[in-house]
Amino acid sequence: MLINTVMHVVLLAAAPPLMLGLIQRTKAWLTGRKGPPLLQPYYDLYKLLRKGVVLSKTTTWIFRAGPMVTLVTVLLGGLLVPFGASAAPLHFKGDVILLIYVLALGRFFTSLAALDTGSSFEGMGAAREVTFACLSEAAIMLGLLVLIKFSGSLSLNTMLRAPEEHAFAMLPVASLMLAAVGMFIVLLAENARIPVDDPATHLELTMIHEVMVLDHSGPLLALVNYGAAVKLFVFAALFLHFVPPVPMGSPALNWAVFLAEMLGVALTIGFVESLMARLRLTHVPTLLVAASLLCGFGFILMLR
Amino acid sequence: MIRLWMNLILLAVVLSGLSGAWGLLSTGGRAWGQWVASACMAVAGVMGAGAGLVALAENKTVVMQYPGVLPGMAMHLKLDALAAFFLVLVFVVGAASSIYGLGYWPQRRRRRTARKLQLVYGLMIAAMAMVTLAADAVVFLTAWEVMAVAGFFLISTEDERADTRQAGWVYLVATHVGTLSLFGVFALMHVATHSYELVAIPPADGAVVRLSIFLLALLGFGIKAGLMPLHFWLPGAHGNAPSHVSATLSGVLLKMGIYGLLRILMCLPQPPAAWGVVVLLLGASSAVLGVAFALGQHDIKRLLAYHSIENIGIILIGLGVALIGVADRHPMWVVLGMAGCLLHVWNHGLFKSLLFLGAGSVISATGSRKVDELGGLARRMPWTAGLFLLGAWAICGLPPLNGFISELLVYLGALEPATHAGVGAWAVISLAAVALAVAGALALACFVKAYGAVFLGMPRSRKALQASEVGRAMLGPMVVLGGMCLVIGLFPMVVLTPLEHAVGVWSRQMGSAERLATAVPWRMLSIAALALVAGVGLIWLVMRRTGAMRTRRAEPTWGCGYAQGTARMQYTASSLAQMLVGMLRWVLLPVQQGGATAGLFAESKRFHSEVPDLVTDRMLFRFWRWMQLRLRPMRRVQQGSIQRYLLYILLVLFGLLLTLVPVWTMVRRMLAL
Structure with a gap:
């Protein structure tokens, strides 16, 4: 139990940048480039932490608080989501709602920090972020409803376990698969990945997340980037709950399977990013509505 | 002891x-009348809220009878935990807003209106307290009318402005339609129980009577609470009243509608599940549509007013879950739904009055209500900005503040059915959870927009540039309200006992309020909330200690290689909401003028967009204009001379007397002769 918790916290704190590195390597490999080293995200964080800060003259404490609050919210969210078959350190009835709302708190502060600069670019980013979140929130809720109905539980910890019994029943698996596709789209959208957003460029009029953090620099930018990596990690761990699990016995095997699955998610994201172009901004809502519909159909299949 | 608390509360009411009233003795320019009024309200607030809290903790019921007060019947007052729960809110917000008024509406500067406002304000607070204490129809309706009419005078305080007058009239019409249906409710209840006291109707009685009572109560109290299709009077009224009055109207007066609905539902045992589904769906549509309309507003107070509609929706979702639970005999749904409903009543009362007071501070510092004329106030008014942020944080239901706790209770109630398979209602209830999630995300977008446009960035006008922080009389009440939001959010256990007792009174047939302690992870919520605060504090401390932020430079905002942006180039509130308003245009029906430029050397263009209210602007006003034309011949009757009106009254009375004449008997006798 204690080892599980330690493992969870260590992974949550240390592994997220590695996942970014894996995605970058996958993309480099598929496009025939050499690509940055696997540990490049760590080097970047280290570099940023040693730099000075440039603050805009129009900003207030909210601009500085934004990255800090956002990082804490994703870390707290990470403590609520069980990694694989092992229990999460924090779990109680209704933690699933806390997860949704604590991530929303991060969005609230990131958007406010963006508006604090008074720049129209960052305003655009904030507007897009909060707009698309309204659509992905519906998809997440419907997706989680599938899991809640599936497991008869309101805690993420036990929501995961239930599928083992029905692992081969036709309808539950079908609705889980539908929800899984929907949740994968939400994963891409919420973490500013292609086809919704492009994490590799700045300063394009169609950007969402990167344009919001345009004015952050130095250690503040390090917090932002680290927070974004943690968020991707947490969402990936949450997404794994929708993939029918392989029943496992020993804790060590559980962790091994979890890591393998996370590697799989990273590779998939890399594949998607290499094979797809970014969508036109006006088409993003359509994609997110499709995600809601998929989760919604999954939900309806559970209505028996 | 409970009698003592009751008497203390009655003293606070008086x-x-x-x-x-004392202020009427002072002349216009003297301020002492206002100080006396606010001191009275403060003392009444401490006394009333304190006694209410103690009564809530004791959880006893006392009924007071005053025989002979009314012709032919006694007057009944009753204090129980449910009444005490609402009383606490009435007195806390009533006192806080009154003290705020010292700075916001000072008698020295508002000679014409201040004394009237204080007189009517005190009356309204007293009337609201009496509504919660009323145990018979006569007291209830009397207090209700005093409250409603006082509301009219408060809303039309600035009656020199045409939109204020219009808002006042619309309110007056709406509230009287509501009162009319309440007369229907109490008349039908009298038919069923043969008593004017608020007692439960025997279950054997006709289903038609009970259904009519329910529908009329939903109409009457729904108008007062601002339920979505019946909300039409609300945005104008709350937008045009003085801000501290809006705080009380939005924070407390709307809740009287909820209180009335709860009381009437207590008198209707064994409600069918369909009632719960109706309330739930009305609540869900109110929640989503209220915030959708808020997104399109440019006036900070109208925006807040639409958010009241959203929050009333959330309260009703909780009530709907509880009602379905009563019908299906699931104590857990009843307890969680009702607890969410009641706690959101308190929470919305606290954070919405905080937000209205914050908006009032902005208005008094800049003289503008239009969000697109403001900006950059966080540097000029740091306290107001911080407190408004707290309110916005809470109203979006984000942890670790109080809004999250009550929304979580509603969620738990709504998702509880999903954990029991094979229940017909669970799909409907779970979809309410989706509505709640979407409303939450929209509310977040709306407050990012409002807060960003008003407080962040650069000032968009001279008014905003020259703003300075408001005085202590205005900040003090806001600090108190914000502190309460924080305490309930960080230590939710403090509301457990009040909730248990109030829920127990409402759902006594289910008798299961004790479940609340175990049904909700109170301690874990507190731990998570504190962890959030501690985490942010820790990062801040580490950044400070390691000197990570020491080498800093202040530069203009990065202009992407171009010259520094001006305040006019900032993203405005309208542009922030543009995408969402566009997605929701099928219901919001926004009106846009101008905008598109063409050609290589485009001329300067104006762009204007607004979202008129669906019911008021698009239906009611058109209907009224049509009616006015049709009813023109009736003008002849209405000449404005008082003698004529007295004549009409005399004629009507004479006509009524004639109905007493036994015409038929007389005719028969004549024929017999």
């Missing part, structure tokens, strides 16, 4: 009712 004190607040008379609080403005």
